[in-house]
Amino acid sequence: MARPKARNSHTTALEVVEGVDSFGKTAIVTGGNSGIGxxxxxxxxxxGARVIVTSRSVEAGxxxxxxxxxxxxxxxxxxxxxxxLADLQSIRNFTRATWQRRRAQxx
Ligand SMILES: NC(=O)c1ccc[n+]([C@@H]2O[C@H](COP(=O)([O-])OP(=O)(O)OC[C@H]3O[C@@H](n4cnc5c(N)ncnc54)[C@H](OP(=O)(O)O)[C@@H]3O)[C@@H](O)[C@H]2O)c1
Numbered sequence: 841m842a843r844p845k846a847r848n849s850h851t852t853a854l855e856v857v858e859g860v861d862s863f864g865k866t867a868i869v870t871g872g873n874s875g876i877g878x879x880x881x882x883x884x885x886x887x888g889a890r891v892i893v894t895s896r897s898v899e900a901g902x903x904x905x906x907x908x909x910x911x912x913x914x915x916x917x918x919x920x921x922x923x924x925l926a927d928l929q930s931i932r933n934f935t936r937a938t939w940q941r942r943r944a945q946x947x
Contacts, residue, residue: 853883862889862916868938869893870925873900882908885916894923894934 847856867884871877872893884891885908895901901920908914921937924930 853879854886857883857887860887862887864888866890866892870923871895873897873904878904878908881918882914885914885918888915890917890919892938893918893920895920896922896924898922 845855845858862884865888867889869877869881869884869891872881872891873895877893881891881893881904893901893905895904898920905918905920908918921934922930923934
């Protein structure tokens with residue numbers, strides 16, 4: 841088995857997922873519509889994961905998703921869901937919908 845490469849403060853998200861196969865896995869990235877969140881979404885989706893991008897603005901999340909797909913390296917699916925982490929009702933709605941979907945898929 842190959843030794844994992846050393847990581848440091850210059851290692852990029854894409855370098856971290858090099859050689860990683862995340863097909864069949866689901867990741868949730870909160871604040872995935874900007875900054876470090878976008879690069880996290882990119883790396884996970886390049887590795888093949890199904891990524892749920894949560895954003896306070898679904899429109900902002902969808903815009904970023906379109907930009908990510910435009911570079912052609914995305915292998916996994918990216919879906920956008922509304923979530924405001926400062927709003928408990930929003931968190932309940934998100935977790936309930938995500939849990940129900942997961943249960944439906946496992947039936
Ligand atoms: N340790 C390190 O080396 C390091 C390096 C870089 C960043 N960071 C940290 O990582 C975090 C992200 O950095 P960034 O540069 O990517 O910042 P950013 O571009 O400002 O992104 C912050 C994200 O959080 C979202 N957000 C803020 N309040 C929210 C809420 N109530 N509910 C849901 N989402 C919310 C924002 O959504 P909206 O677009 O709706 O505002 C945005 O998507 C920060 O805490 C930063 O300090 C750490």
